[in-house]
Amino acid sequence: MLSGCAGMQAGNDLPLPPEPAAADSGIVEKACRSGRPFALVDFFAQRDPYLGHRSPATNGHSIDGDDISDVLHGDLLAKLIELSGKTVLAYGIDDPEDKHNAIPIPKILDALSHMIELIRAGAMPQPAAVVIAVEERKSLADLNAVFFEGRPEATTDTIAGKKGEIASKFKDVYHERPDYHDLYRLIRELKDMGIPLITAAGNDHSRTVNLLGIIGGTTIGALTPDGRIAPYSNRSSLTTIYRMGEITLRTEKEGVDINDDGEADFPWSMTSGGKGANNGARRNGTSFATGNVCAP
Numbered sequence: 470m471l472s473g474c475a476g477m478q479a480g481n482d483l484p485l486p487p488e489p490a491a492a493d494s495g496i497v498e499k500a501c502r503s504g505r506p507f508a509l510v511d512f513f514a515q516r517d518p519y520l521g522h523r524s525p526a527t528n529g530h531s532i533d534g535d536d537i538s539d540v541l542h543g544d545l546l547a548k549l550i551e552l553s554g555k556t557v558l559a560y561g562i563d564d565p566e567d568k569h570n571a572i573p574i575p576k577i578l579d580a581l582s583h584m585i586e587l588i589r590a591g592a593m594p595q596p597a598a599v600v601i602a603v604e605e606r607k608s609l610a611d612l613n614a615v616f617f618e619g620r621p622e623a624t625t626d627t628i629a630g631k632k633g634e635i636a637s638k639f640k641d642v643y644h645e646r647p648d649y650h651d652l653y654r655l656i657r658e659l660k661d662m663g664i665p666l667i668t669a670a671g672n673d674h675s676r677t678v679n680l681l682g683i684i685g686g687t688t689i690g691a692l693t694p695d696g697r698i699a700p701y702s703n704r705s706s707l708t709t710i711y712r713m714g715e716i717t718l719r720t721e722k723e724g725v726d727i728n729d730d731g732e733a734d735f736p737w738s739m740t741s742g743g744k745g746a747n748n749g750a751r752r753n754g755t756s757f758a759t760g761n762v763c764a765p
């Protein structure tokens with residue numbers, strides 16, 4: 470499922486984020502420093518995607534204080550990525566069921582294989598990273614059942630160290646999931662081309678891990694505004710990079726500001742007419758943290 474909008478959680482003893490692992494930190498720094506764009510695979514209603522489809526803005530987020538949807542997950546993420554200084558190549562997923570609350574794996578596979586083909590043919594600029602802020606949830610109990618014969622080997626602390634072992638068994642264990650094999654292969658293929666996958670840790674309070682992280686994606690966890698790990702954010706040894714996961718919707722003269730800089734990011738002409746009745750409303754989730762991956 471998509472990893473925005475976890476809802477607000479109260480938490481008193483929130484941990485501080487760990488020191489980022491050198492590997493994760495190197496991947497993120499290199500991608501953010503690069504002059505190349507980020508390719509974002511998601512649902513978009515407000516922009517015409519560079520590739521793929523634009524979706525109707527139903528079942529998305531209302532950012533202007535009425536109950537009528539204005540933007541989709543990808544519109545918000547693309548804006549956050551741009552606000553941190555990167556350009557975005559939007560790859561729009563179409564959603565025939567008009568739900569916009571999950572990117573089905575087949576759509577991700579289509580997008581990734583299409584992009585790889587275009588990049589190899591020189592028909593698409595090579596991105597600094599592919600961003601897919603989606604989680605394919607796996608509980609640790611399930612992972613232990615399928616990879617470790619029920620032994621409790623994968624814990625929140627050990628899961629990162631188990632990635633190699635999981636990779637070696639992946640094909641046999643998920644023999645009934647050709648879509649997982651394709652996902653694995655495509656993430657590896659991107660990696661071989663020097664293009665990392667950046668994804669969200671997930672909003673499941675660490676009860677699960679994101680399979681995309683286990684098979685090669687770099688996962689981004691969410692911080693609260695005071696710099697602690699957000700209670701909704703997944704946290705395991707897979708995730709060592711954390712970014713701010715909360716946005717506040719502010720009403721400005723020209724439209725809605727999502728990053729507290731006083732400049733409207735979504736003009737009123739792009740919204741449904743609520744005119745900011747929800748000024749100060751907050752949204753959070755590890756998706757937004759992923760959109761902020763290059764923000765300080």
Ligand SMILES: [Ca+2]
Pocket residue numbers: 530531532533534535536537538539740741742743
């Ligand atoms: Ca609205």
Ligand SMILES: [Ca+2]
Pocket residue numbers: 726727728729730731732733734
């Ligand atoms: Ca702004």
